[in-house]
Amino acid sequence: MGFFSSVSNFFFDARIMSWDVLLTLLNLVRRKRRIGHVTPEGHPGYGGHWPEFRPPHEGDSRCSCPALNAMANHGIVARSGRGISFVELNHQIRTTYNFGPSFCSYVPHFAARMLKKSYSKDTFDLEELDLHNGIEHDGSLFRLDTALEPNQSVKHIPFIEEMLASATGKDKEGRDIITSKDVSRILGKRRAVARAVNSEFSLSFFHKIFGSANSSTLLTIFGGRVDDLNSILLHERIPDGWESRVRQPYGLTMMHFNKTVLAVEFGVREKDWAEAAQEAKRNSAAPI
Numbered sequence: 001m002g003f004f005s006s007v008s009n010f011f012f013d014a015r016i017m018s019w020d021v022l023l024t025l026l027n028l029v030r031r032k033r034r035i036g037h038v039t040p041e042g043h044p045g046y047g048g049h050w051p052e053f054r055p056p057h058e059g060d061s062r063c064s065c066p067a068l069n070a071m072a073n074h075g076i077v078a079r080s081g082r083g084i085s086f087v088e089l090n091h092q093i094r095t096t097y098n099f100g101p102s103f104c105s106y107v108p109h110f111a112a113r114m115l116k117k118s119y120s121k122d123t124f125d126l127e128e129l130d131l132h133n134g135i136e137h138d139g140s141l142f143r144l145d146t147a148l149e150p151n152q153s154v155k156h157i158p159f160i161e162e163m164l165a166s167a168t169g170k171d172k173e174g175r176d177i178i179t180s181k182d183v184s185r186i187l188g189k190r191r192a193v194a195r196a197v198n199s200e201f202s203l204s205f206f207h208k209i210f211g212s213a214n215s216s217t218l219l220t221i222f223g224g225r226v227d228d229l230n231s232i233l234l235h236e237r238i239p240d241g242w243e244s245r246v247r248q249p250y251g252l253t254m255m256h257f258n259k260t261v262l263a264v265e266f267g268v269r270e271k272d273w274a275e276a277a278q279e280a281k282r283n284s285a286a287p288i
């Protein structure tokens with residue numbers, strides 16, 4: 001029941017949705033933030049100065065989300081990844097990545113409900129977010145499925161390298177850029193192969209949408225830039241001088257984000273990967 005009520009909250013939370021629509025409209029009429037001033041003054045990362053990066057120590061908590069792990073690695077939330085409050089997460093993802101306040105309120109509320117915790121009073125450890133089929137799901141871009149790798153903080157380097165190498169776009173300066181089509185293509189492959197090699201594979205419609213939402217941040221917040229994503233995905237480190245590529249004054253709203261998400265999801269064609277999936281199945285030593 002919990003999960004379904006959360007999902008229905010997602011689709012029917014009229015209050016957050018109308019707030020989001022309002023912010024989307026304000027974004028249209030107000031000027032974008034100036035380059036170099038996207039991260040607000042007084043917050044970590046202002047002017048591209050991110051707090052020191054330190055990889056996690058033994059015993060620190062990390063999760064399947066590269067963006068949240070990076071915040072812990074820079075001490076924007078507790079470096080231990082433990083005892084993080086949902087309220088704090090809301091504020092920190094907003095200033096770090098310039099997601100809109102509606103989204104930044106919605107997601108930690110969703111996570112708190114998933115963990116059966118109080119949004120306003122409780123805290124969580126990053127690894128708790130990896131509850132399988134809560135938010136974490138099969139067929140991801142950068143992690144093996146839970147049945148194959150129970151520790152979801154473990155990056156699957158070949159997946160990350162394949163994604164980065166598959167970028168087909170270029171920006172004006174000639175840098176490599178991942179496009180919406182690139183993300184759809186790789187997502188299709190991940191899902192087709194995972195379905196073939198993992199007998200416990202499951203991916204509901206809602207998790208598909210979440211999956212393409214998570215993947216779409218590569219295109220929006222990170223602007224598809226391979227140089228930055230190399231650092232974020234492989235090292236969970238925010239590059240020096242980095243700021244969100246979303247410059248809207250009220251951040252990335254759900255309404256705006258939806259467009260990217262739907263373009264990615266509708267571009268996914270698992271069928272194109274039937275052969276790759278069969279081959280992966282033949283090659284997987286111990287069928288799981």
Ligand code: HEM
Nearest residue numbers: 064065067093097107108135136137140141142214217221
């Ligand atoms: C409260 C905020 C957030 C929560 C609770 C959260 C949680 C998660 C979880 C559980 C996953 C794993 C999903 C899977 O199984 O594939 C994930 C993946 C991901 N998240 Fe987050 N996340 C949050 C915010 C963000 C933000 C702000 C960004 C970007 C700036 C982001 C980018 C990503 C990316 C790129 C992935 C990888 C997708 C994949 O491997 O397919 N997340 N997140």
Ligand SMILES: *[C@@H]1O[C@H](CO)[C@@H](O)[C@H](O)[C@H]1NC(C)=O
Nearest residue numbers: 057058059151152153154155
């Ligand atoms: C999970 O993997 C991470 C990264 O490799 C490691 O540091 C951590 O100790 C592992 N956690 C468990 C519970 O095995």
Ligand SMILES: *[C@@H]1O[C@H](CO)[C@@H](O)[C@H](O)[C@H]1NC(C)=O
Nearest residue numbers: 011017020021254255256258
């Ligand atoms: C985003 O898309 C979902 C699914 O189509 C929809 O139910 C939701 O209302 C949309 N949110 C906004 C703010 O447009």
Ligand SMILES: CC(=O)N[C@H]1CO[C@H](CO)[C@@H](O)[C@@H]1O
Nearest residue numbers: 107110135136210213214217
């Ligand atoms: C940044 C982003 O889109 N995060 C989403 C990842 O997926 C979970 C659900 O699976 C959403 O709650 C997050 O909003």
